[in-house]
Amino acid sequence: MHDTSTTAIRSDRLSALRTQMLAEAEITSVQNQSLIQSRREQICEAALSLFLEKGFAATTIRDICARSGVNQASIYDYIANKNDILRRLLNQLWFREDVSTLPIILLDENLSLEDAFEKYFRESWSMKRDGTLLAYRCVPHMQAEDRRALHAREFAVMKDLADQLAPRLGMHSDDQRLDIVANLMVFLSAFGPMRDWLIRDIPDEVILRTISAGAAAMVRSLADQAQT
Missing domain, CATH: 1.10.357 (Tetracycline Repressor; domain 2)
Structure with missing residues (x-):
């Protein structure tokens, strides 16, 4: 029984x-929430395609900036590092x-x-x-x-x-x-x-x-x- x-x-x-969920970094340098959301979507979309094409280890922040169109000088206003991008992607796609x-x-x-x-x-x-x-x-x-x-x-x-x-x-x-x-x-x-x-x-x-x-x-x- x-x-x-x-x-x-x-x-x-x-x-x-x-x-x-995987712990995403809290970044407060930019206050415009719609801008943050838009830039993070650009960054994550570019990173996803690169991680699947080249692999996580071989992909650099420079690669992600080039693919996303986000300036390398400002990318850290939206994400902490490459691992932070991976966490955000897994939270969105694997834990959806x-x-x-x-x-x-x-x-x-x-x-x-x-x-x-x-x-x-x-x-x-x-x-x-x-x-x-x-x-x-x-x-x-x-x-x-x-x-x-x-x-x-x-x-x-x-x-x-x-x-x-x-x-x-x-x-x-x-x-x-x-x-x-x-x-x-x-x-x-x-x-x-x-x-x-x-x-x-x-x-x-x-x-x-x-x-x-x-x-x-x-x-x-x-x-x-x-x-x-």
Whole structure:
């Protein structure tokens, strides 16, 4: 029997981690908020394209200034450094609030596993593509405190997903295999952005349905193993 009280306690414990963002620098040298917003958008847009083209380590502030059109003498009025730009981009693209996490989607008990995974992968692959590529490529270059914050938030998503899968499969919430499969399901959200360049001749819907069906079958196999 699934212990709902344990799930509630764990959910409360992880609530702070779910909304944790990377700490952006507070810069007050410019008071015009609309100008700050406009310049930061220019800087972040230019930096994103450069980070994905050249890599984070190879991109310089000079490169970002040239691409964005923001003068090198004034860029630090809007951002602290290259790591600050990365934090802002990840907060916007990787932690974006308009893309549902898989645990949230699974709250709808009317959705089958296949339908839930399909909705999750569709949104992640289309709306978080740049954020996914940026996150996976730039983690090695992140500062220690940023990696800890990223780890904490991803850990919370994994645990939330394991908690959602447990009652659907009739498994105990402390079964460690749920954490393993939950972690893998989140990783599959990166499949489209990171691997679809090899299968561009296959229609997107075929890829989506195939991965979703395979993921659902794998998850259900846990319940079958538990019963044997």
